[in-house]
Amino acid sequence: MPSDYQSNIDLAENVSLDPLAVGRSRCMANIAFSAGSIILSNSSFIDILLPSEKGHRCDHCHNLSGIGSLKRCTGCASFYYCDHTCQSKHWKSGHRKICKLYNTYISAASFQALEEHKKMDALLLSSLIAHLSSVDAKERDENTAFLTFQSLLPGPMTTSAPPICPKHSFTAGVIDGFYSRFENNNFSIHSHFNTYAHGIFPIASRLFNHSCMPNAAVKFIIQVHKPVKLEIVALRAISKGDEICIPYIDPALLQTRTTIFDLTYGFTCSCPSCNVIRKVGFIPEPPKEPVRFQAVCERLREFVGVMGLSPFLTGDDSLFPTELTCVLHESFISTLSEQFSAASHDGRYDVALESSSSLFALYQLIYPLNYPQIGKCLHLLEKAKTCWNHIVRSTSTMEVAAELKNSVVAAKQILTVIGHEGDHDDGPLAEIETLLLEVETYD
CATH class of the missing domain: 1.25.40 (Serine Threonine Protein Phosphatase 5, Tetratricopeptide repeat)
Known part of the structure; x- marks a missing residue:
């Protein structure tokens, strides 16, 4: 796994999971948090830009540079980077498994037939498989992020995974198992509260339940040469022993x-x-x-x-x-x-x-x-x-x-x-x- 990935939090000190007899465990505050406090800081495991952001942002660190100032991958001409540092990190973390196959994959009829949100799922799943195929199996199976991702609850919908880009050694059942955790565990990554990418942040998905009146919210930090970082911020004072919840959807969706x-x-x-x-x-x-x-x-x-x-x-x-x-x-x-x-x-x-x-x-x-x-x-x-x-x-x-x-x-x-x-x-x-x-x- 990439050395950039860090959980950046001592879960035993700040928060803990309270197991329940029925349903998901609850994330409880072990200390008091004031409004604005950072509860969790966690780098992305896997992320992809929206198609509209291609060429505007670095595919590795998401730095916004604009068309013409980023360096295009010479292999596929579809991924863009700040410089050689970002390109090298992205290559090692999985792009090398996708590069030569990417354009054929996205132009294929099977991919084009997918709904737009399913295309994003397919691209994110492809990036995940490419990443897992780029690391040693022992290192992969001992990684906290991957183990946490595997522990996430699958969604209620049982559909087979869409076609993916890289060649791999995983069975169809394993791929379907990964995909079953996608729709209910991915995050929309935003800047100034406008979505520009999707990503997997397993620890945040594992810890925080939903509330339509949450006491915490998600924000994202962009740093040059580093994976995008998710932070959970306290919206108001949280007492020791309180459950910490975030919104999974817009609370204004009162009927739906x-x-x-x-x-x-x-x-x-x-x-x-x-x-x-x-x-x-x-x-x-x-x-x-x-x-x-x-x-x-x-x-x-x-x-x-x-x-x-x-x-x-x-x-x-x-x-x-x-x-x-x-x-x-x-x-x-x-x-x-x-x-x-x-x-x-x-x-x-x-x-x-x-x-x-x-x-x-x-x-x-x-x-x-x-x-x-x-x-x-x-x-x-x-x-x-x-x-x-x-x-x-x-x-x-x-x-x-x-x-x-x-x-x-x-x-x-x-x-x-x-x-x-x-x-x-x-x-x-x-x-x-x-x-x-x-x-x-x-x-």
């Missing part, structure tokens, strides 16, 4: 999450959020008439403004008003998002800010504290940009200026918890710092 859990992961989620949704029962569509829709938005903002902790965080469904059940319909969040985006684009900033306030209220209701990806802080950043455009392009009020300042300060506070992630040259934190300077200038 149960089906996803059943088909992809094979479990029924019993987190506080899912318990409330089950008790709510039938979720009606939101009203289509603009006046009635706006009335629901006003009621939502009013409720969230006085609710304290969200019922979806506490699990107390008695705190959730029955007249707001329609906001749990997945079309409600998409409608608000479209209204906000369209109004911002068209320069109707007052309409955009009203939609933004309703959307943020919904995020406060359904997302956990300090959730970074597509919820609170990134929306706050977009709201702050809209406020700024409103100020510089129209006659705005002091209330808009105050809303700008509040939004950008709140966005920074939440993003500071998650810290820098992915590419370090730009991103949300840099945008926030720029907006803060503009706010100071305006003041």
Whole structure:
């Protein structure tokens, strides 16, 4: 196995697995973690870039360099590297088993017939087999990452593995066994919360269960010449003895999450959020008439403004008003998002800010504290940009200026918890710092 792979954590000191009679073990905190603490730091075992990122990022370390500045593999002309160091490491870790076969493989009818997400699985599985075929069997079978990967629970779907690229000595049964752990144990690797690759991180998959109201989240660190690193970050204070959970899917998938859990992961989620949704029962569509829709938005903002902790965080469904059940319909969040985006684009900033306030209220209701990806802080950043455009392009009020300042300060506070992630040259934190300077200038 590559010498770059490290678990980088003393599991006996920081966290431990609490075995259960039924179901997966629980990852328990052996020490107290404050918000922003790094619970786990773990380099990737296997990873692959999305096709759209080919030529933009190094295939070994994922450094973002742009077309023309990376060195192309002379053997297949389909993989790109920062320099000879990255190319050599990638070659030794498995690319040499794929290089001459890769272009024939991806152009074959059997590969092209696969659905897009299955193509990614096929490429990741091919990289795994190429990697395992590149190391000594004894070294492979004693490696912590590989042993942990083999211990992962297979998914509920029993399908044969797709065709793979490298020649190998594994039996079809072994390959199918590897593949059975793919869909429910892979990670989408993101930078600035935008997915650009997929990867296998066996220790993180083994340790952390899911919650739709998690107390921890995943981020990724890109370092030149090194495999991408996954970090588990505490979103809020975690006491010693608490279970540490991460989200497997977007918590905003309020209606479809149960089906996803059943088909992809094979479990029924019993987190506080899912318990409330089950008790709510039938979720009606939101009203289509603009006046009635706006009335629901006003009621939502009013409720969230006085609710304290969200019922979806506490699990107390008695705190959730029955007249707001329609906001749990997945079309409600998409409608608000479209209204906000369209109004911002068209320069109707007052309409955009009203939609933004309703959307943020919904995020406060359904997302956990300090959730970074597509919820609170990134929306706050977009709201702050809209406020700024409103100020510089129209006659705005002091209330808009105050809303700008509040939004950008709140966005920074939440993003500071998650810290820098992915590419370090730009991103949300840099945008926030720029907006803060503009706010100071305006003041």
